[in-house]
Amino acid sequence: MKNILYVENVNFVGINKYGVKTTNVEDHTEKYFAYEDLDAIIFDNVKSYLTQHLIEKCTEHNVMLIFCDSKHSPLVLYDNIYGQTHRFEMLQRQLELSAKAKGRIWHKIVVTKIQNQAQCLDLLERPKTDVNLLKSCVKNVTEGDKHNTEAYAARVYFDSLFGKDFKRGRYDDIVNSSLNYGYAVIRALIRRELVIHGLEPGFGVNHHSTENPFNLSDDIIECYRPLVDYAISLHLRDRDPEVVELTVEDKQELVKLLFDKCVIGGKIFRIGDAIEETVKSYIACLQANSASSLKLPTFIEGGK
Template identity: 55%
Template sequence: MYGGIVMRDIIYIENKHFVGITKDSFKLKNVVDESERYFPFDEVDYLIFDSRSSFISERVITTCVENNIGLIFCDKTHTPQLLMTSIYGQNERFKRQSKQLAMSKKTKGRIWQKIIKTKINNQADCLKYVVKNDKVSDIVRSIGKTVTEGDKNNHEAYAARVYFSNLFSKSFKRGRYDDIINSSLNYGYAILRSAIRKELVIYGLEPSWGIHHVSTENPFNLSDDIIEVYRPFLDALVVELLNNNESEELDIELKKEIIKVLFEKCIIDNKVYNLLDAIKITIKSFVSCVDKNSATGLKLPTFIEEGR
């Protein structure tokens, strides 16, 4: 396949390629067979570089900045390590960040409540549609109904224990482990997190200032808040991929399939969108919440009835 994967909005670059600019398009040239392909700027949201043997021109970087196109670079294990996106061009950046930092504790608590309730409901739907376990799905859904402002009783963690032990196995432990399940989840979450970070920056928000995550060592606390409601969609995809995959490690072919999580379908704002577009809708609605200092109007994704 030329240049790796070419999906709508995303160009995934592997093997030996030179990426340059010609007129209003990216030019991808295979340095081995010298074949070429062109992709208009307005059809691309991301360039993902997963090859240490590819080359990129300075004009590609400036063009991506000018057109709000994300540049993602992967390390030798093919894991996203760097996201480049423009921090310039937002005329109201200072004003918006001032409002973001001035958000009341009550507003942040209510936003977090909405995020966690929706996340837990999505986990319940994942169990219902993917694992076909209505009984446990109902248990998880009931946990979501009791989430309070700010989730002070940490129902998120309780739901997660029930959810993951039934989604995978009783012995499964979620975390930064190197088994194929955790490796697949962590890789997919990194892809989702990168997409969220890009939109936060485009709207002039301060990514380090979260509404719930407040680690002084995390420059992207806010993206870690927003991603919570999107995780179950990746979980569902990973379950399906691993059920049809005999490999015991996260290889390059499996990673290519996981990247497609951005094109999974969901319901948001009463319409069907892929996750890449849904993230844009969520962030835009969050900006409105920031401007109004209110949780009203926050738009979050849910599963399509009957699953993926």
């Protein structure tokens, strides 16, 4: 995982012969960043400026551009879909993945997600009854999760995590705003890795909406969500409760969650790097038409 450049002030963002150059319009402060040190640039000020040359160079160096709206939510992604030598091969393998393999992949994702939810509650010292209930849900997950155990577990989980009055959705309260922002950043990084590795993000395993260009991203993110939830719970616990809106400082902290650590394939990775491991393992699943190679993240001991 490299660095994320977060542009929150009014900046002119361009290039020089070494990489990205930012100039603060108000105090004329200049900063420089090498392309090879950046994974993404997040523009979170509607008055910032950027050049066409910046877009060209970021595309060339696989630096993703993320643009936020006036409410500071990620709205537009720009990354490179060209130059992927195995793109047609990957597309063909995605289309040929059997229903049985999809069902087993989704089973693995749901089981890992619920296990991570239980671990999240345990780390945050929520009631043991809720933790044990989630653990018991795992053995009820069928191939393809035909009985939708995931949804039942989610109700138990969020009631315990944020209280029974909490409603998950696109609301403006601080908890939902934080979750939506954190999920959006992770989702964007997942999409980037999918595209870099020649995969079509619209062809999902379980998500298959014809109106969603990110179905596969939404499949993969599921087991990463509890890692985001845990980081956000810790952040909200330590911040001023009188501040009810998501601040620039909040968003900067949420971007840092990409550098939190998790376990994947028996090794410790930063979350941003773990995403690449998951995507690579999914490609192995496509090649073998099997779920056996899929690597998904879990918490490290102690949570971070």
